[in-house]
Every structure is written in structure tokens, then in C-alpha cells.
Amino acid sequence: MRPVIFDLDGVLVDSEPVWEEVRRAFVAEHGGTWLPETQSRLMGMSTGEWAAYLAELGVRLPPREIASGVVERMAERYRHGVPLMPGAKEAVARLAEHRRPLGLASSSPRALIDVVLDATGLAAFFTATVSTEEVARGKPAPDGYLEAAGRMGVDPGDCVAVEDSSNGLRSAAAAGMRVIAVPHPGYPPAADALALATAVVPGLGDLTPGVVDHAA
Structure with missing residues (x-):
């Protein structure tokens, strides 16, 4: 088989709408700029890759903190239902x-x-x-x-x-x-x-x- x-x-x-909502809000809250092509570029990236990319958008945090912050928000959303x-x-x-x-x-x-x-x-x-x-x-x-x-x-x-x-x-x-x-x-x-x-x-x-x- x-x-x-x-x-x-x-x-x-x-989950893509949830990822977009969470990451878009995180970028805005930390001084970055969400671009028209951002969501399509993010799809498929590993955690380290997308965290580094969000830093390039102007998020004023190290990539490790970006990743942990976004993942914790995603986990919280999932705790209320997948x-x-x-x-x-x-x-x-x-x-x-x-x-x-x-x-x-x-x-x-x-x-x-x-x-x-x-x-x-x-x-x-x-x-x-x-x-x-x-x-x-x-x-x-x-x-x-x-x-x-x-x-x-x-x-x-x-x-x-x-x-x-x-x-x-x-x-x-x-x-x-x-x-x-x-x-x-x-x-x-x-x-x-x-x-x-x-x-x-x-x-x-x-x-x-x-x-x-x-x-x-």
C-alpha cells in the first residue's frame, strides 16, 4: 500500500487564518510592517525561518523571542479549540x-x-x-x-x-x-x-x- x-x-x-491573524498582530505590536506578500512567503517556512523573516519586517525583538511569542499565542488559541x-x-x-x-x-x-x-x-x-x-x-x-x-x-x-x-x-x-x-x-x-x-x-x-x- x-x-x-x-x-x-x-x-x-x-490554521492559516489563525497564523496570519496572530503573526500580523505580533508584527504590528512590535514595530514591524506587514507587506502584501508576507503571508504567502511565510507559508511553509520553518520556525527559525519565519521568525528571522518577521525580524526583517522590523519587529524589534530577536528571532528566538519572536518565535516563542508567536507560538505561545498560537498554542493559547488551540487550547480553546483546534x-x-x-x-x-x-x-x-x-x-x-x-x-x-x-x-x-x-x-x-x-x-x-x-x-x-x-x-x-x-x-x-x-x-x-x-x-x-x-x-x-x-x-x-x-x-x-x-x-x-x-x-x-x-x-x-x-x-x-x-x-x-x-x-x-x-x-x-x-x-x-x-x-x-x-x-x-x-x-x-x-x-x-x-x-x-x-x-x-x-x-x-x-x-x-x-x-x-x-x-x-
Whole structure:
């Protein structure tokens, strides 16, 4: 059975609006300037990368303090409820029931991944989970997906990734994986990134074992 590796933000959790709200407010409060392209650039960056980028926007704090401040605000939001994407838990369970080895390759910090998976009951479905904090480079580099495949003990070329963002699609494709795109309506991927997908589905309700097999 083809292993499937999910992204988290924008695929399983409708977190991009929350990330944008939290980081935009943090930048404003600490003297920075949010640019029109900021949100699209941030999507897929590792914690260290986006913290350094916010410092470049004029936030008057060291990147380490930027990261800890933003992550704590995100964790607080999640403690009041995790905004799962429609059909997220059902899609993961559906693939698990068909004996698909499942992994996760996320740009979120480890602390937030664990909060989300524990709070939603999704943790039990995944053989391996990776934060881009734990690899050298964030998306669009392939490091996170390659690490997830390595921890699962599978060949990256045998895997199907499920992604939503431009950088995520580029990352999975660079890892040599087939990619199923589930574009977020509020944050659609760039056309060139979407072209890397083997299949495009409108929502997780359409992510079936048959779609995975066809993509592979």
C-alpha cells in the first residue's frame, strides 16, 4: 500500500487564518510592517525561518523571542479549540482503515503539532511526524518530507503527499513524491506550484484510497 504523508496547516487544520491573524498582530505590536506578500512567503517556512523573516519586517525583538511569542499565542488559541478542516479526521481514518502507512510533514513547531494531534485524537493514526524545526530547511526544500519518509522506513518515491500551499507542493515534489493538492480557498497555491500536483481534489471528503492509487 502506498504510504501517504500529510501536511498539517491548511490541509488537516484550518490554521492559516489563525497564523496570519496572530503573526500580523505580533508584527504590528512590535514595530514591524506587514507587506502584501508576507503571508504567502511565510507559508511553509520553518520556525527559525519565519521568525528571522518577521525580524526583517522590523519587529524589534530577536528571532528566538519572536518565535516563542508567536507560538505561545498560537498554542493559547488551540487550547480553546483546534479548527479542523472539514472531513479531516474522516479522511485520515479512511486511509488508515485501508492500511495506508501515514506520516505528517509540517512546518509547525513540534509543540503545536503535538497539541493539535493530541487534542483531535489524530496522533494514533500516524507512524511518524516531522516538524521542519527538526530538519535543516523548511519548505519548499524537500527536507521535511524526506525525513518523514525516512522515519517511516519507506522510499520517498513510493509516497503520496497531501498538500495545499505553493511551498508545500514544491517541497513534496522536490522529495520525489506524487502530490495530491487540496487547495485552501482562502490561500490558493500559485499556478506553477499547482501544476506539480498529480491530482487536485476540492476537499478532504474527496481524498479516497482510489484517488491515492490513481495519483501514484
